Amino acid sequence: MLSGFSSHWHYLWLVAASLIAGVMNAMAGGGSFLSFPAMLSMGILPVQANATNTVALWPGQLTSLAALKSDLRKDLLPVAALASILGGLTGAEVLLRTRQVTFLHLIPWLLLMGAVIFGISGPVSRWLRARSAEPHAKRTPRYFPLFCALFPVCFYIGYFGAGGGFLIMTVLALFGVDEMHALNAMKIVTACLSNLVAIITFIVRGAVLWHYCLISMVFAALGGYIGARYARRMNPDVLRRIVVLTGCVISAYFFWRQY
Template identity: 35%
Template sequence: MSWLEMLAVFAAGIAAGGINAVVGSGTLITFPVLLAVGLPPVTANVSNTVGLVPGSLSGVIGYRRELSGQRARLLRYGSASLLGAALGAVLLLNLPEDAFATIVPVLIIAALVLVVLQPRLSAWVRERQRDKEATPAHGGPVLLAAIFATGIYGGYFGAAQGVLLVGLLGVFVQDELQRLNAVKNVLALLVNALAAAVFIAVAEIDWRVVALIAAGSIIGGQIGARVGRRLSPNVLRAVIVVVGTVAVIRLVFG
Protein backbone atom coordinates (compact mmCIF):
# COMPACT_ATOMS: atom_id res chain seq x y z
CA MET A 1 0.00 0.00 0.00
CA SER A 2 1.03 3.59 -0.62
CA TRP A 3 1.25 6.11 2.23
CA LEU A 4 -2.00 7.66 1.04
CA GLU A 5 -3.77 4.28 1.14
CA MET A 6 -2.39 3.58 4.61
CA LEU A 7 -3.70 6.95 5.78
CA ALA A 8 -7.11 6.13 4.32
CA VAL A 9 -7.22 2.80 6.20
CA PHE A 10 -6.16 4.49 9.45
CA ALA A 11 -8.82 7.20 9.03
CA ALA A 12 -11.44 4.54 8.28
CA GLY A 13 -10.42 2.79 11.51
CA ILE A 14 -11.02 5.98 13.50
CA ALA A 15 -14.44 6.44 11.90
CA ALA A 16 -15.38 2.78 12.44
CA GLY A 17 -14.30 2.80 16.08
CA GLY A 18 -16.42 5.86 16.79
CA ILE A 19 -19.44 4.59 14.88
CA ASN A 20 -19.28 1.17 16.54
CA ALA A 21 -19.25 2.71 20.02
CA VAL A 22 -22.34 4.79 19.33
CA VAL A 23 -24.36 2.93 16.71
CA GLY A 24 -22.64 -0.10 15.20
CA SER A 25 -21.99 -0.46 11.44
CA GLY A 26 -18.33 0.57 11.45
CA THR A 27 -17.52 -2.31 9.11
CA LEU A 28 -19.49 -0.46 6.44
CA ILE A 29 -16.74 2.16 6.60
CA THR A 30 -13.62 -0.01 6.80
CA PHE A 31 -14.59 -2.90 4.53
CA PRO A 32 -15.08 -0.87 1.33
CA VAL A 33 -11.86 1.05 2.02
CA LEU A 34 -9.97 -2.25 2.23
CA LEU A 35 -11.52 -3.36 -1.05
CA ALA A 36 -10.49 -0.04 -2.59
CA VAL A 37 -6.83 -0.55 -1.64
CA GLY A 38 -6.83 -3.94 -3.37
CA LEU A 39 -7.46 -6.61 -0.71
CA PRO A 40 -9.47 -9.70 -1.74
CA PRO A 41 -12.92 -9.75 -0.05
CA VAL A 42 -12.26 -12.58 2.43
CA THR A 43 -8.81 -11.26 3.40
CA ALA A 44 -10.34 -7.79 3.82
CA ASN A 45 -13.10 -9.19 6.04
CA VAL A 46 -10.89 -11.23 8.36
CA SER A 47 -8.24 -8.48 8.62
CA ASN A 48 -10.97 -5.95 9.37
CA THR A 49 -12.46 -8.14 12.09
CA VAL A 50 -9.10 -8.60 13.81
CA GLY A 51 -8.27 -4.90 13.51
CA LEU A 52 -11.55 -3.72 15.01
CA VAL A 53 -11.22 -5.76 18.23
CA PRO A 54 -9.07 -3.14 20.05
CA GLY A 55 -11.55 -0.46 19.00
CA SER A 56 -14.45 -2.51 20.34
CA LEU A 57 -12.60 -2.85 23.64
CA SER A 58 -12.01 0.90 23.66
CA GLY A 59 -15.74 1.50 23.22
CA VAL A 60 -16.57 -0.90 26.07
CA ILE A 61 -14.17 0.93 28.37
CA GLY A 62 -15.76 4.22 27.39
CA TYR A 63 -19.20 2.88 28.44
CA ARG A 64 -17.98 1.16 31.62
CA ARG A 65 -20.21 3.24 33.92
CA GLU A 66 -23.34 2.05 32.11
CA LEU A 67 -22.26 -1.59 32.60
CA SER A 68 -22.53 -1.37 36.39
CA GLY A 69 -24.81 -4.06 37.83
CA GLN A 70 -25.22 -5.97 34.54
CA ARG A 71 -22.90 -8.92 35.12
CA ALA A 72 -25.63 -11.60 35.11
CA ARG A 73 -27.10 -10.16 31.92
CA LEU A 74 -23.71 -10.07 30.22
CA LEU A 75 -22.96 -13.68 31.14
CA ARG A 76 -26.29 -14.87 29.79
CA TYR A 77 -26.19 -12.93 26.54
CA GLY A 78 -22.44 -13.26 26.09
CA SER A 79 -22.65 -17.06 26.01
CA ALA A 80 -25.20 -16.93 23.17
CA SER A 81 -23.08 -14.39 21.26
CA LEU A 82 -19.92 -16.49 21.56
CA LEU A 83 -21.61 -19.67 20.32
CA GLY A 84 -23.07 -17.82 17.35
CA ALA A 85 -19.76 -16.12 16.53
CA ALA A 86 -17.94 -19.45 16.47
CA LEU A 87 -20.44 -20.86 13.99
CA GLY A 88 -20.30 -17.73 11.83
CA ALA A 89 -16.49 -17.77 11.68
CA VAL A 90 -16.49 -21.46 10.72
CA LEU A 91 -18.99 -20.76 7.94
CA LEU A 92 -16.81 -17.95 6.59
CA LEU A 93 -13.72 -20.15 6.47
CA ASN A 94 -15.43 -23.19 4.98
CA LEU A 95 -17.71 -21.66 2.38
CA PRO A 96 -15.98 -20.90 -0.94
CA GLU A 97 -14.83 -17.32 -1.54
CA ASP A 98 -17.31 -17.06 -4.40
CA ALA A 99 -20.09 -17.65 -1.88
CA PHE A 100 -18.78 -14.82 0.30
CA ALA A 101 -18.66 -12.46 -2.67
CA THR A 102 -22.26 -13.41 -3.46
CA ILE A 103 -23.64 -13.28 0.07
CA VAL A 104 -21.91 -10.12 1.35
CA PRO A 105 -23.63 -7.62 -1.00
CA VAL A 106 -26.95 -8.98 0.25
CA LEU A 107 -25.80 -8.67 3.87
CA ILE A 108 -24.58 -5.11 3.30
CA ILE A 109 -27.87 -4.12 1.67
CA ALA A 110 -29.76 -5.65 4.61
CA ALA A 111 -27.49 -3.77 7.02
CA LEU A 112 -28.06 -0.50 5.15
CA VAL A 113 -31.80 -1.01 5.33
CA LEU A 114 -31.48 -1.47 9.09
CA VAL A 115 -29.42 1.72 9.35
CA VAL A 116 -32.02 3.67 7.37
CA LEU A 117 -34.89 2.23 9.43
CA GLN A 118 -33.12 2.76 12.75
CA PRO A 119 -35.17 5.87 13.72
CA ARG A 120 -38.40 3.91 13.36
CA LEU A 121 -36.87 0.95 15.16
CA SER A 122 -35.77 3.21 18.00
CA ALA A 123 -39.27 4.71 18.24
CA TRP A 124 -40.73 1.21 18.43
CA VAL A 125 -38.19 0.33 21.14
CA ARG A 126 -39.23 3.35 23.21
CA GLU A 127 -42.91 2.48 22.79
CA ARG A 128 -42.29 -1.10 23.85
CA GLN A 129 -40.32 0.00 26.89
CA ARG A 130 -43.27 2.00 28.17
CA ASP A 131 -45.01 -1.33 28.72
CA LYS A 132 -43.01 -2.95 31.53
CA GLU A 133 -45.08 -6.13 31.41
CA ALA A 134 -44.06 -6.69 27.80
CA THR A 135 -40.35 -6.79 28.62
CA PRO A 136 -39.25 -9.54 31.04
CA ALA A 137 -36.03 -9.11 33.01
CA HIS A 138 -33.79 -11.14 30.70
CA GLY A 139 -35.90 -11.23 27.55
CA GLY A 140 -36.60 -14.97 27.60
CA PRO A 141 -35.53 -17.72 25.17
CA VAL A 142 -36.61 -15.77 22.08
CA LEU A 143 -34.07 -13.04 22.83
CA LEU A 144 -31.32 -15.60 23.48
CA ALA A 145 -32.05 -17.27 20.14
CA ALA A 146 -31.99 -13.90 18.39
CA ILE A 147 -28.67 -12.96 20.01
CA PHE A 148 -27.25 -16.34 18.93
CA ALA A 149 -28.37 -15.68 15.34
CA THR A 150 -26.87 -12.20 15.46
CA GLY A 151 -23.62 -13.77 16.67
CA ILE A 152 -23.59 -16.02 13.59
CA TYR A 153 -24.05 -12.96 11.40
CA GLY A 154 -21.32 -11.10 13.31
CA GLY A 155 -18.86 -13.97 13.05
CA TYR A 156 -19.47 -14.24 9.31
CA PHE A 157 -19.48 -10.54 8.40
CA GLY A 158 -20.82 -8.29 11.14
CA ALA A 159 -21.77 -4.98 9.52
CA ALA A 160 -24.62 -3.40 11.54
CA GLN A 161 -24.68 -6.19 14.11
CA GLY A 162 -24.72 -3.38 16.69
CA VAL A 163 -27.93 -2.01 15.20
CA LEU A 164 -29.48 -5.47 15.41
CA LEU A 165 -28.33 -6.00 18.98
CA VAL A 166 -29.47 -2.70 20.44
CA GLY A 167 -32.81 -3.09 18.67
CA LEU A 168 -33.33 -6.58 20.07
CA LEU A 169 -32.26 -5.59 23.58
CA GLY A 170 -34.50 -2.54 23.53
CA VAL A 171 -37.54 -4.56 22.51
CA PHE A 172 -37.06 -7.47 24.89
CA VAL A 173 -35.37 -5.93 27.96
CA GLN A 174 -36.71 -3.26 30.29
CA ASP A 175 -33.81 -0.86 30.93
CA GLU A 176 -32.38 2.48 29.86
CA LEU A 177 -31.21 2.56 26.26
CA GLN A 178 -27.76 3.83 27.20
CA ARG A 179 -27.25 0.81 29.47
CA LEU A 180 -28.45 -1.47 26.70
CA ASN A 181 -26.07 0.22 24.28
CA ALA A 182 -23.24 -0.59 26.69
CA VAL A 183 -24.34 -4.26 26.67
CA LYS A 184 -24.42 -4.12 22.87
CA ASN A 185 -20.80 -2.96 22.86
CA VAL A 186 -19.73 -5.90 25.05
CA LEU A 187 -21.57 -8.45 22.91
CA ALA A 188 -20.09 -7.03 19.70
CA LEU A 189 -16.63 -7.18 21.32
CA LEU A 190 -17.12 -10.84 22.24
CA VAL A 191 -18.26 -11.73 18.73
CA ASN A 192 -15.39 -9.87 17.07
CA ALA A 193 -12.80 -11.24 19.50
CA LEU A 194 -13.83 -14.87 19.07
CA ALA A 195 -14.03 -14.58 15.29
CA ALA A 196 -10.64 -12.82 15.30
CA ALA A 197 -9.08 -15.64 17.34
CA VAL A 198 -10.32 -18.20 14.82
CA PHE A 199 -9.10 -16.12 11.89
CA ILE A 200 -5.66 -15.58 13.41
CA ALA A 201 -5.27 -19.32 13.82
CA VAL A 202 -6.23 -20.42 10.33
CA ALA A 203 -6.84 -17.53 7.91
CA GLU A 204 -4.65 -15.27 5.78
CA ILE A 205 -4.44 -11.87 7.44
CA ASP A 206 -2.87 -8.61 6.27
CA TRP A 207 -1.17 -7.46 9.47
CA ARG A 208 -0.41 -3.98 8.13
CA VAL A 209 -4.13 -3.44 7.73
CA VAL A 210 -4.80 -4.88 11.18
CA ALA A 211 -2.31 -2.49 12.80
CA LEU A 212 -3.72 0.55 11.01
CA ILE A 213 -7.35 -0.26 11.78
CA ALA A 214 -6.53 -1.20 15.38
CA ALA A 215 -4.71 2.09 16.03
CA GLY A 216 -7.46 4.11 14.41
CA SER A 217 -10.34 2.24 16.04
CA ILE A 218 -8.88 2.66 19.55
CA ILE A 219 -8.92 6.41 19.03
CA GLY A 220 -12.34 6.29 17.44
CA GLY A 221 -13.78 4.16 20.24
CA GLN A 222 -12.87 6.79 22.82
CA ILE A 223 -14.16 9.63 20.66
CA GLY A 224 -17.40 7.77 20.02
CA ALA A 225 -17.95 6.97 23.70
CA ARG A 226 -17.31 10.57 24.78
CA VAL A 227 -18.77 12.81 22.08
CA GLY A 228 -20.54 10.50 19.63
CA ARG A 229 -23.96 11.26 21.12
CA ARG A 230 -23.52 14.92 20.12
CA LEU A 231 -23.19 14.08 16.43
CA SER A 232 -26.22 14.37 14.20
CA PRO A 233 -27.63 10.85 13.75
CA ASN A 234 -28.84 11.79 10.27
CA VAL A 235 -25.35 12.83 9.13
CA LEU A 236 -23.83 9.66 10.57
CA ARG A 237 -26.52 7.55 8.93
CA ALA A 238 -26.00 9.24 5.57
CA VAL A 239 -22.24 8.58 5.64
CA ILE A 240 -22.82 4.91 6.42
CA VAL A 241 -25.37 4.53 3.62
CA VAL A 242 -23.15 6.22 1.03
CA VAL A 243 -20.07 4.18 1.92
CA GLY A 244 -22.05 0.94 2.10
CA THR A 245 -23.60 1.61 -1.30
CA VAL A 246 -20.13 2.12 -2.77
CA ALA A 247 -19.09 -1.22 -1.27
CA VAL A 248 -22.05 -3.01 -2.86
CA ILE A 249 -21.33 -1.47 -6.27
CA ARG A 250 -17.66 -2.46 -6.03
CA LEU A 251 -18.47 -6.03 -5.01
CA VAL A 252 -21.15 -6.53 -7.65
CA PHE A 253 -19.53 -4.78 -10.58
CA GLY A 254 -15.85 -5.18 -9.62
Protein backbone atom coordinates in the same frame (compact mmCIF):
# COMPACT_ATOMS: atom_id res chain seq x y z
CA MET B 1 6.94 4.05 -10.91
CA LEU B 2 3.24 3.94 -11.68
CA SER B 3 2.81 0.73 -9.66
CA GLY B 4 4.65 2.36 -6.74
CA PHE B 5 2.29 5.34 -6.82
CA SER B 6 -0.70 2.98 -6.91
CA SER B 7 0.66 1.12 -3.88
CA HIS B 8 1.11 4.36 -1.93
CA TRP B 9 -2.39 5.47 -2.90
CA HIS B 10 -3.88 2.24 -1.53
CA TYR B 11 -2.02 2.71 1.76
CA LEU B 12 -3.27 6.28 2.02
CA TRP B 13 -6.81 5.07 1.36
CA LEU B 14 -6.47 2.40 4.09
CA VAL B 15 -5.24 5.02 6.56
CA ALA B 16 -7.99 7.51 5.66
CA ALA B 17 -10.73 4.86 5.64
CA SER B 18 -9.62 3.48 9.03
CA LEU B 19 -9.50 6.97 10.54
CA ILE B 20 -12.98 7.84 9.23
CA ALA B 21 -14.30 4.40 10.27
CA GLY B 22 -13.13 5.07 13.83
CA VAL B 23 -14.92 8.43 13.81
CA MET B 24 -18.09 6.85 12.40
CA ASN B 25 -18.11 4.04 14.96
CA ALA B 26 -17.69 6.50 17.83
CA MET B 27 -20.46 8.78 16.56
CA ALA B 28 -23.03 6.48 14.99
CA GLY B 29 -21.54 3.14 13.86
CA GLY B 30 -21.13 1.68 10.40
CA GLY B 31 -17.37 2.15 10.10
CA SER B 32 -17.00 -1.23 8.37
CA PHE B 33 -18.70 0.22 5.30
CA LEU B 34 -15.41 2.06 4.66
CA SER B 35 -12.68 0.02 6.35
CA PHE B 36 -13.66 -3.33 4.82
CA PRO B 37 -13.57 -2.11 1.17
CA ALA B 38 -10.26 -0.40 2.00
CA MET B 39 -8.87 -3.77 3.08
CA LEU B 40 -10.04 -5.27 -0.21
CA SER B 41 -8.32 -2.46 -2.13
CA MET B 42 -4.99 -3.64 -0.69
CA GLY B 43 -5.36 -6.82 -2.73
CA ILE B 44 -6.32 -8.98 0.26
CA LEU B 45 -8.58 -11.95 -0.46
CA PRO B 46 -12.19 -11.24 0.64
CA VAL B 47 -12.37 -13.70 3.56
CA GLN B 48 -9.00 -12.57 4.97
CA ALA B 49 -9.97 -8.91 4.43
CA ASN B 50 -13.10 -9.41 6.54
CA ALA B 51 -11.16 -11.25 9.26
CA THR B 52 -8.43 -8.59 9.34
CA ASN B 53 -10.98 -5.77 9.44
CA THR B 54 -12.83 -7.41 12.35
CA VAL B 55 -9.63 -7.60 14.39
CA ALA B 56 -8.62 -4.02 13.52
CA LEU B 57 -11.91 -2.47 14.67
CA TRP B 58 -12.49 -4.61 17.78
CA PRO B 59 -10.39 -2.69 20.38
CA GLY B 60 -12.68 0.32 20.02
CA GLN B 61 -15.52 -1.74 21.48
CA LEU B 62 -13.63 -2.27 24.75
CA THR B 63 -13.65 1.41 25.70
CA SER B 64 -17.41 1.56 25.20
CA LEU B 65 -17.87 -1.57 27.29
CA ALA B 66 -15.84 -0.14 30.17
CA ALA B 67 -17.99 2.99 30.21
CA LEU B 68 -21.29 1.07 30.29
CA LYS B 69 -20.50 -1.87 32.58
CA SER B 70 -22.70 -0.51 35.38
CA ASP B 71 -25.77 -0.75 33.09
CA LEU B 72 -25.37 -4.45 32.30
CA ARG B 73 -28.26 -6.79 33.07
CA LYS B 74 -26.41 -9.43 35.09
CA ASP B 75 -29.37 -11.80 34.92
CA LEU B 76 -29.02 -11.87 31.11
CA LEU B 77 -25.24 -12.20 30.97
CA PRO B 78 -25.12 -16.05 31.04
CA VAL B 79 -27.46 -16.53 28.06
CA ALA B 80 -25.94 -13.59 26.16
CA ALA B 81 -22.43 -14.97 26.74
CA LEU B 82 -23.41 -18.48 25.61
CA ALA B 83 -25.11 -17.19 22.46
CA SER B 84 -22.13 -14.90 21.75
CA ILE B 85 -19.53 -17.66 22.14
CA LEU B 86 -21.36 -20.30 20.14
CA GLY B 87 -22.75 -17.89 17.53
CA GLY B 88 -19.51 -15.95 17.02
CA LEU B 89 -17.47 -19.17 16.79
CA THR B 90 -19.86 -20.77 14.31
CA GLY B 91 -20.05 -17.64 12.17
CA ALA B 92 -16.25 -17.33 12.06
CA GLU B 93 -15.81 -20.99 11.15
CA VAL B 94 -18.40 -20.76 8.37
CA LEU B 95 -16.68 -17.62 7.03
CA LEU B 96 -13.30 -19.38 6.91
CA ARG B 97 -14.88 -22.33 5.10
CA THR B 98 -16.60 -20.08 2.56
CA ARG B 99 -14.96 -20.06 -0.88
CA GLN B 100 -13.35 -16.72 -1.76
CA VAL B 101 -15.45 -16.31 -4.91
CA THR B 102 -18.65 -17.10 -3.00
CA PHE B 103 -17.89 -14.52 -0.32
CA LEU B 104 -16.97 -11.99 -3.02
CA HIS B 105 -20.43 -12.41 -4.53
CA LEU B 106 -22.00 -12.07 -1.08
CA ILE B 107 -20.20 -8.80 -0.28
CA PRO B 108 -22.64 -6.36 -2.01
CA TRP B 109 -25.63 -8.15 -0.47
CA LEU B 110 -24.07 -8.11 3.01
CA LEU B 111 -23.20 -4.41 2.68
CA LEU B 112 -26.70 -3.60 1.43
CA MET B 113 -28.30 -5.59 4.25
CA GLY B 114 -26.11 -3.78 6.77
CA ALA B 115 -27.09 -0.39 5.31
CA VAL B 116 -30.81 -1.27 5.42
CA ILE B 117 -30.53 -2.52 9.01
CA PHE B 118 -28.71 0.65 9.98
CA GLY B 119 -31.28 2.77 8.14
CA ILE B 120 -34.24 1.40 10.07
CA SER B 121 -32.37 1.57 13.37
CA GLY B 122 -33.30 5.27 13.76
CA PRO B 123 -37.10 4.83 13.95
CA VAL B 124 -36.78 1.65 15.99
CA SER B 125 -34.34 3.33 18.41
CA ARG B 126 -36.89 6.11 18.95
CA TRP B 127 -39.51 3.43 19.63
CA LEU B 128 -37.16 1.77 22.13
CA ARG B 129 -36.54 5.10 23.89
CA ALA B 130 -40.29 5.72 24.07
CA ARG B 131 -40.77 2.30 25.66
CA SER B 132 -37.97 2.89 28.15
CA ALA B 133 -39.57 6.19 29.20
CA GLU B 134 -42.65 4.33 30.36
CA PRO B 135 -42.59 2.48 33.71
CA HIS B 136 -42.18 -1.28 33.24
CA ALA B 137 -41.61 -3.99 35.76
CA LYS B 138 -38.17 -5.53 35.33
CA ARG B 139 -38.48 -9.17 34.35
CA THR B 140 -36.06 -11.83 33.20
CA PRO B 141 -36.96 -13.39 29.82
CA ARG B 142 -37.00 -17.15 29.43
CA TYR B 143 -33.46 -18.21 28.65
CA PHE B 144 -33.95 -20.83 25.93
CA PRO B 145 -36.17 -18.73 23.59
CA LEU B 146 -33.83 -15.75 24.12
CA PHE B 147 -30.81 -17.90 23.26
CA CYS B 148 -32.54 -19.16 20.09
CA ALA B 149 -33.20 -15.54 19.04
CA LEU B 150 -29.70 -14.25 19.87
CA PHE B 151 -27.75 -17.12 18.34
CA PRO B 152 -28.39 -16.27 14.63
CA VAL B 153 -27.56 -12.60 15.33
CA CYS B 154 -24.25 -13.60 16.97
CA PHE B 155 -23.60 -15.96 14.05
CA TYR B 156 -24.06 -13.02 11.67
CA ILE B 157 -21.67 -10.89 13.76
CA GLY B 158 -19.02 -13.62 13.61
CA TYR B 159 -19.54 -13.97 9.86
CA PHE B 160 -19.76 -10.33 8.78
CA GLY B 161 -21.33 -8.11 11.42
CA ALA B 162 -22.49 -4.78 9.91
CA GLY B 163 -25.67 -3.76 11.76
CA GLY B 164 -25.43 -6.68 14.19
CA GLY B 165 -25.49 -4.50 17.30
CA PHE B 166 -28.83 -3.01 16.33
CA LEU B 167 -30.25 -6.52 15.81
CA ILE B 168 -29.18 -7.45 19.36
CA MET B 169 -31.03 -4.45 20.79
CA THR B 170 -34.14 -5.32 18.78
CA VAL B 171 -34.14 -8.93 19.99
CA LEU B 172 -33.70 -7.91 23.63
CA ALA B 173 -36.47 -5.30 23.34
CA LEU B 174 -38.84 -7.91 21.91
CA PHE B 175 -38.07 -10.06 24.96
CA GLY B 176 -39.05 -7.28 27.35
CA VAL B 177 -35.78 -5.45 28.05
CA ASP B 178 -37.04 -1.87 28.03
CA GLU B 179 -34.39 0.35 29.65
CA MET B 180 -32.30 2.07 26.97
CA HIS B 181 -29.00 2.08 28.88
CA ALA B 182 -29.36 -1.63 29.62
CA LEU B 183 -30.11 -2.33 25.96
CA ASN B 184 -27.04 -0.42 24.84
CA ALA B 185 -24.78 -2.07 27.41
CA MET B 186 -26.03 -5.58 26.56
CA LYS B 187 -25.63 -4.80 22.85
CA ILE B 188 -21.98 -3.86 23.34
CA VAL B 189 -21.05 -6.81 25.56
CA THR B 190 -22.77 -9.31 23.26
CA ALA B 191 -21.25 -7.88 20.08
CA CYS B 192 -17.84 -7.53 21.75
CA LEU B 193 -17.82 -11.14 22.94
CA SER B 194 -19.08 -12.47 19.59
CA ASN B 195 -16.31 -10.58 17.81
CA LEU B 196 -13.71 -11.68 20.36
CA VAL B 197 -14.51 -15.35 19.76
CA ALA B 198 -14.42 -14.74 16.00
CA ILE B 199 -11.10 -12.89 16.32
CA ILE B 200 -9.49 -15.74 18.29
CA THR B 201 -10.68 -18.14 15.60
CA PHE B 202 -9.27 -15.93 12.83
CA ILE B 203 -5.90 -15.60 14.61
CA VAL B 204 -5.58 -19.32 15.36
CA ARG B 205 -6.46 -20.17 11.76
CA GLY B 206 -3.93 -17.64 10.40
CA ALA B 207 -6.54 -15.53 8.59
CA VAL B 208 -5.31 -12.14 9.86
CA LEU B 209 -2.81 -10.09 7.85
CA TRP B 210 -1.14 -8.24 10.73
CA HIS B 211 0.70 -5.66 8.66
CA TYR B 212 -2.54 -4.17 7.37
CA CYS B 213 -4.40 -4.91 10.61
CA LEU B 214 -2.04 -2.86 12.80
CA ILE B 215 -2.13 0.12 10.43
CA SER B 216 -5.92 0.09 10.44
CA MET B 217 -6.12 -0.51 14.20
CA VAL B 218 -3.95 2.51 15.05
CA PHE B 219 -5.83 4.95 12.85
CA ALA B 220 -9.26 3.54 13.76
CA ALA B 221 -8.39 4.09 17.43
CA LEU B 222 -7.31 7.66 16.65
CA GLY B 223 -10.55 8.21 14.75
CA GLY B 224 -12.51 6.78 17.66
CA TYR B 225 -10.88 9.27 20.03
CA ILE B 226 -11.68 12.17 17.69
CA GLY B 227 -15.24 10.95 17.14
CA ALA B 228 -15.90 10.53 20.85
CA ARG B 229 -14.85 14.15 21.49
CA TYR B 230 -17.13 15.61 18.83
CA ALA B 231 -20.03 13.13 18.90
CA ARG B 232 -22.29 15.31 21.04
CA ARG B 233 -21.96 18.26 18.64
CA MET B 234 -23.30 16.34 15.64
CA ASN B 235 -26.93 15.70 14.74
CA PRO B 236 -27.38 11.91 15.09
CA ASP B 237 -30.02 11.76 12.34
CA VAL B 238 -27.66 13.46 9.90
CA LEU B 239 -24.89 11.04 10.86
CA ARG B 240 -27.22 8.08 10.36
CA ARG B 241 -28.16 9.27 6.88
CA ILE B 242 -24.48 9.70 5.98
CA VAL B 243 -23.70 6.16 7.16
CA VAL B 244 -26.65 4.66 5.27
CA LEU B 245 -25.78 6.60 2.12
CA THR B 246 -22.16 5.46 2.39
CA GLY B 247 -23.23 1.83 2.75
CA CYS B 248 -25.62 2.03 -0.20
CA VAL B 249 -23.04 3.71 -2.48
CA ILE B 250 -20.34 1.16 -1.66
CA SER B 251 -22.82 -1.69 -2.05
CA ALA B 252 -23.87 -0.30 -5.46
CA TYR B 253 -20.21 -0.11 -6.47
CA PHE B 254 -19.68 -3.80 -5.68
CA PHE B 255 -22.88 -4.74 -7.50
CA TRP B 256 -21.68 -2.76 -10.53
CA ARG B 257 -18.22 -4.33 -10.42
CA GLN B 258 -19.61 -7.87 -10.26
CA TYR B 259 -22.62 -7.67 -12.53
